[in-house]
Amino acid sequence: MSPYPPLKTLPAFEAALRLQSFSLAADELNVTPGAVGQQIRKLEEWLGVELFTRSVRQVYPTADGLAYAARIGPALQQISDASAQLRRRQDHSVHFAMPPSFAAKWFSSRMARFLIMHPTTALHVGSTEEKPNFDQDGLDIAVRYFDGNDDSLEAVLLYRGQAAVYCAPSYRDELGLETPGDLVRATLINDTKHHWWADWLATFAGIDPDQTRALKHIDIDQTAMVIEAAIHNQGVVISNPLLAEEDVSEGKLVHLFPEHVLTVPLGYYLVHPKKRELRSQVRLFRDWLLEEARDLVSSQRL
Known part of the structure; x- marks a missing residue:
């Protein structure tokens, strides 16, 4: 017998436990609720314990289910992070977010200059007033208007x-x-x-x-x-x-x-997670943005 559980069952288990619903897990995984239920049953049979208590409209994790999730959760996150990092290394795109006013009044008129200089880079731009969520939104780098203090972020002042x-x-x-x-x-x-x-x-x-x-x-x-x-x-x-x-x-x-x-x-800061190594395309974009901001500051001093 393999020392590993059926690996296809683990994403179904994690999603069902997090969402407390086979239906919501199915929507997230792009499968049917029946397929999620089947994967959970396979995992329960392999482990020899019940992971969920089923009711008509909802499912609840058992004590064994919660304990098992606590042990395998970090490993699943490591697999996800390592896979995403490896995929990003081959990615020639930059995913960037900024406040709407910064986008409309400063960035939009300059964006074409970067694309002309780096025609092989695909630029994906979004705007939000909220603190950027790098993992959830798949962002590489962002501009944030704040005081520059955030222990989780590398923050470089773009404009005071x-x-x-x-x-x-x-x-x-x-x-x-x-x-x-x-x-x-x-x-x-x-x-x-x-x-x-x-x-x-x-x-x-x-x-x-x-x-x-x-x-x-x-x-x-x-x-x-x-x-x-x-x-x-x-x-x-x-x-x-x-x-x-x-x-x-x-x-x-x-x-x-x-x-x-x-x-x-407060000021406009260029930010990205401290623990994330920037890909070459993202570094090019970061350096270009900083140079554009330096040019603006220099011209205002003339």
Whole structure:
């Protein structure tokens, strides 16, 4: 008799225990519930114990089932990790995620440059406001807007967090916005995800938070929409310069008071799991992104 159980039974057992359902396990494994049940019975016969208590709508692991899962779970995860790592080495694609505002206002206009430089690399791009889940989403690398502190991640600063003030040229001229104090006459467009107005006005205009709350404002929870509202003459926006630089270069926005830029404790970081070795394609993409960001910082200093 082989010292190994029927290996095809183990994925069915793991999925059924995790989901507590033969039907849900079948959906995940792309087989029928009957096939899952058959694999579980084979494993139970080989082991000589019951792994599940069956009911009409659900299955529950027995004490033996839970103990067995605790022993074989790490080994199954090791098999999965080793297989995925070996497959990734042969993969010429890069799976990348970033915040939606970063995608819309900075990355989208640069993406073609990377593909022209590296035509054999397939780039798979997604956007999310959530913390990236590298294992669940199959990501290689991501941009995350946070403070850079996460023990599980290798984090390299791409662009420091800053808060600067912008509006359409016609809005500036119409309201005569010449000093930070003049903003009391403006409509403040507030990005609820990056709310730095109170700090900026206190630092550069001597306006306390109570006065700031009394000023006319619009609250919007999407950064790209906040910038679009400013472009369409709806008020003054406070934004990271990285997100506004293209609209400034095209003349859609002007940077009000460029000598008054607030440094904030967050930034755009390029992140990936510490324990994961990056494939050559991913390293190329990482280095290209860092170079693009360095070019932007250098041009803003000129």
